[in-house]
Amino acid sequence: MNPGPDEASGPEFDLGPEFRDQVLEIVGKIPKGRLASYGQVALLAGFPRRPRQVGMVLRGLPENTRLPWHRVVNNQGYVPSKGRWWGAMVQIERLRVEGIPVANDGTLDLEAHRWKPRMD
DNA sequence: CCGATGACATTTG
DNA sequence: TCAAATGCCATCG
Numbered sequence: 001m002n003p004g005p006d007e008a009s010g011p012e013f014d015l016g017p018e019f020r021d022q023v024l025e026i027v028g029k030i031p032k033g034r035l036a037s038y039g040q041v042a043l044l045a046g047f048p049r050r051p052r053q054v055g056m057v058l059r060g061l062p063e064n065t066r067l068p069w070h071r072v073v074n075n076q077g078y079v080p081s082k083g084r085w086w087g088a089m090v091q092i093e094r095l096r097v098e099g100i101p102v103a104n105d106g107t108l109d110l111e112a113h114r115w116k117p118r119m120d
Numbered sequence: 121c122c123g124a125t126g127a128c129a130t131t132t133g
Numbered sequence: 134t135c136a137a138a139t140g141c142c143a144t145c146g
Contacts, residue, residue, distance in 0.1 A: 013144095014143070015142085036126050037135085038129080039128070039130095049129090050141070050142065052126065052127090052128050052143080053143065054128080055128065056142095056143070056144080057127095058127060068140065069127085072127080074127085075129060075130090079127090084127080087129080092123090114130090
């Protein structure tokens with residue numbers, strides 16, 4: 001086969017592996033019981049204007065990923081469970097297991113569980 | 121190359 | 134508070 005990098009970690013982007021790697025790094029640092037928005041992750045990754053691309057990276061994640069992608073929600077604090085995304089209900093169920101109350105509509109209190117990264 | 125779409129965010133009415 | 138419009142950047146037809 002060819003000496004490619006670990007493509008199993010996810011598809012590559014024209015933005016560069018840097019973007020994907022940073023996003024996965026940030027998401028992997030989210031502690032249990034905490035929430036972070038796409039814009040939050042994008043900002044911490046070093047790309048303040050690319051929240052959509054963050055979703056693109058998470059979209060390419062495999063089912064067996066160890067990353068807590070379910071802890072990443074929109075800034076309004078809702079999960080698109082309204083028939084928009086197949087994994088939405090999975091995310092909602094997972095968040096409930098994490099200890100975060102989520103309504104059937106996918107709405108939740110983001111600020112009540114907002115993850116605050118420490119910049120040591 | 122152009123237009124439409126997307127696991128979003130922000131502003132305006 | 135909710136709905137619509139605009140911005141952002143990459144992918145798809």
